[in-house]
Amino acid sequence: SAVISQKPSRDICQRGTSLTIQCQVDSQVTMMFWYRQQPGQSLTLIATANQGSEATYESGFVIDKFPISRPNLTFSTLTVSNMSPEDSSIYLCSVRGLDRGTMGETQYFGPGTRLLVL
């Protein structure tokens, strides 16, 4: 399994500002995933962060709004730019790892960053 930490755990931000969320993994991973989960809804994949290349964004998400850095195999950042109240959500960092119980690959999640935009 993978141990993932995120900073900050929560924040309250003003409209128009930007927030950078950090994600640290305890092992080297090729791909890191950034998800958003709005209240009462399922997980939505924002982008996949690959080390050494640009992130791959899902439909509806663009680099200008959600720039991502991936400087090495254990770390990534997601910035939520020019925030509006609609960006209020939980942002989750995720990686794939091996589950020793099933011996299959599964997806592990960081604790999440709870963002409230006023």
Next chain:
Amino acid sequence: GQNIDQPTEMTATEGAIVQINCTYQTSGFNGLFWYQQHAGEAPTFLSYNVLDGLEEKGRFSSFLSRSKGYSYLLLKELQMKDSASYLCASMDSNYQLIWGAGTKLIIKP
């Protein structure tokens, strides 16, 4: 299109058994995952099925029928701490996880 369907909410009694169903339609299939998510927390992995049949893990079991595009999560001897949302996710041919909206399980004493 790709789609995951699961009930929005279910209620069960402490000590009882509950079955949460999930149907999926994805482009290709590389396994079906179940996650538990307590309110305000990140999802945690419960089970993974890629072959038909039942996988048992303590009080939790997960079943898969690939021909029917169907899975269920079975929770036995329910405890109050099992109150949570249960997320079903199917992995497609590109190894992307397609997520259901989650089933909120309410346990009553």
